Amino acid sequence: MGFDLEAAGESFGDINDIFFKKGGKSIVQNQSVQHDGEKVNLKELSKQVAETSKELTKEARNSSQSGATVINISKDVIDGEEDLRIVLEEQEERRMRTTSVRNKHFIDINTGEMVVIVEKTEMYNGVNLYTAKKEDGKLMTYPRSLFVGKSKQFVPKEFYIREAERAIEDTIEKFHQEIKSILEQNRTLEETSDGLFLEYLLDTPLDIIGGMVVPDKTQIPVKRLFDMEYKIMMLENVICLDNKIASLLFVDVWF
Numbered sequence: 001m002g003f004d005l006e007a008a009g010e011s012f013g014d015i016n017d018i019f020f021k022k023g024g025k026s027i028v029q030n031q032s033v034q035h036d037g038e039k040v041n042l043k044e045l046s047k048q049v050a051e052t053s054k055e056l057t058k059e060a061r062n063s064s065q066s067g068a069t070v071i072n073i074s075k076d077v078i079d080g081e082e083d084l085r086i087v088l089e090e091q092e093e094r095r096m097r098t099t100s101v102r103n104k105h106f107i108d109i110n111t112g113e114m115v116v117i118v119e120k121t122e123m124y125n126g127v128n129l130y131t132a133k134k135e136d137g138k139l140m141t142y143p144r145s146l147f148v149g150k151s152k153q154f155v156p157k158e159f160y161i162r163e164a165e166r167a168i169e170d171t172i173e174k175f176h177q178e179i180k181s182i183l184e185q186n187r188t189l190e191e192t193s194d195g196l197f198l199e200y201l202l203d204t205p206l207d208i209i210g211g212m213v214v215p216d217k218t219q220i221p222v223k224r225l226f227d228m229e230y231k232i233m234m235l236e237n238v239i240c241l242d243n244k245i246a247s248l249l250f251v252d253v254w255f
Helices: 042-066 090-098 157-174 176-185
Strands: 008-011 038-041 070-073 084-087 105-108 114-122 128-134 139-143 154-156 198-207 219-227 231-241 244-254
Touching: 105 157, 114 139, 154 157, 157 176, 157 219, 157 231, 157 244, 176 219
Parallel strands: none
Antiparallel strands: 008 038, 070 084, 105 114, 105 154, 114 128, 128 139, 198 244, 219 231, 231 244
16 A cells, blocks of 8 residues: 555644654754644655654764764753753863863852862763762762752852852941941950951941851951041951851051
């Protein structure tokens, strides 16, 4: 029995959904052939299907030859309706293969704790896992989604510190006049043990704008100027406790 390729009939829906669908998903990117209620010639349809199949084969062969890396991200991770499929460009491919996150420091945005990535592991299903050493020396394995994407929990240390500095700078700006009043009323501040700074311990610690988690007992640079008319008081650093600014470290500049 043969087919009459000159025959015609009505078609409904996307023709590609019939011939080029795998696992319930279309394998034809951005191509839809709708013939709702239209007359379809089987000969033309056969030719169209053959051409589409040829293009898909060509794409697959080129991808295989170039060794292009494809990153698949589950829709559950990105909270989307479909899985995300990213084919790396040549430059991205090259830079990915010549760089590494191993030994890089990241900060947990929820706790302010630092971790160092020590190993990358790929699971059987293509999911990347990262083993990191915590501050207490304990090793912990995390999924890729905690380092990149909307649900990330860790950010690069350099970015985190700069964000902490910016939040503290905004806080100091907000309380600038109050701090100047403190300086005017307290002409003699305590020198630090190394003699580098003049320190003022706040009676009431300042809440950091945005509620960002910052490390305790660490000098965080600010550099804010307070003009006292006869000398300059430069706020060089602050020290935080329990995510509040607890101490101000000044350098006095005389004229």
